[in-house]
Amino acid sequence: MEIAQLRYFVALVDTGSMTRAARRVHISQPAVSLALRQLEDELGVALYERQGRGLRITADGLRFYRRARAILDEYRAAKSELRETAYGRPARLGVLRTLPPHWIAGITRRVADSGGPPLQILEGTPPELAEWLRQQRVDAVFSDIALNGTRPCQQPVQRDRFVAIVPVPHALAGQSSIDLMDLHDQAYVLRTHCEALPEGNEIFKAKAVRPNIVCRTGRDALAVALVESGFGVTVLPECLAAGEVKVLPIRDFARERQLGIEWSDAADARFIDILIQATEPEASRAPA
Incomplete structure (x- = not known):
């Protein structure tokens, strides 16, 4: 049994649809279906049944859902605790308030999945983000970096x-x-x-x-x-x-706009590397 299988099953129950579950976890629907069939084979029970275009979660599936959610919650808590210990404190990320919400949600998830530090998100305008970065109230910003001129601590992501x-x-x-x-x-x-x-x-x-x-x-x-x-x-x-x-x-x-990452000289280099990977190229990714 793998954590990914638990994530897929919880997404299936939460969304009530194989298509929506696949969209939530960002893999193809056939891959989700295969992983869930393998999970059922390992457990020896049917977790759900198809009904026309929909599906029904079985009694065994509902019992397993409660266990799966608890396991995932503990897993995330353990990862967060260890990440915070490794980095010393959460990383503070300022984000442009005119970015799509699913971009920000996707970035936070990918930073976590890559072993990055826990994140604190602050939303602001370009002038606010630039000032917060100058004052080191944030470690990095995802903003329109063209407004701040070319600087060494910048990574362009995409034009918008x-x-x-x-x-x-x-x-x-x-x-x-x-x-x-x-x-x-x-x-x-x-x-x-x-x-x-x-x-x-x-x-x-x-x-x-x-x-x-x-x-x-x-x-x-x-x-x-x-x-x-x-x-x-x-x-x-x-x-x-x-x-x-x-x-x-x-x-x-x-x-x-020239969307990109800009960071403080004092920011943890490990976090910046993970953040750059988590944001580029954002437009090619599916909604979270």
Whole structure:
């Protein structure tokens, strides 16, 4: 019996679906199915039964689920205790608040899986993250490092351009790209927390683009959901585009972010090595 098999089974019970379980643990569905069949063979019982397109956890499966969760909890606690002893204290990671939540969740899991220290996460704006790093309130940040200039303690991860997103049933959805003027008079969801907002406002004014602002929000999830529902359109970093929306490059708005890791000179080199591996390349990974 392996820890991975326990993780797969707990994910299956928690999600109620082989597909969702595979997505949670980031391996293929056939690999999850094979591992669970091998687990059942070793235990000598059926842990679940297929019912049409769904599945049902058996009585033996429910009993084993409680044991499996307890084992995983103890395993994680032991790893955390040993990691903290090895590193002396948790590592503090500042993250840009306009990053997708599944990126941050995935990074924390991969750092733990690689034997890194326990993490403390602080979320902030680019200026806040830069100041925290200067004051050594954090050991490293995952941010738009282009705003801080080139420094030796940096590792670029990927570029992230700003794009427009529109509902799938929308007049602009049939285009492959747009100009900013195409957003003139469009119902527009304004992301008030966007780090590019001052620059964007100036460009909109210079081009006489005046969208019809129908919502102001500091939450990216709400902005995307409103676009998906047909309420309006918005401009955001491409990494945040999700759901049933059409992503449109903007020909006359070349703003992009250089996402990457920047760290303090005093940061533990072992942690930085693990962190770099855990973040690159983030866009190629499936959601957590």
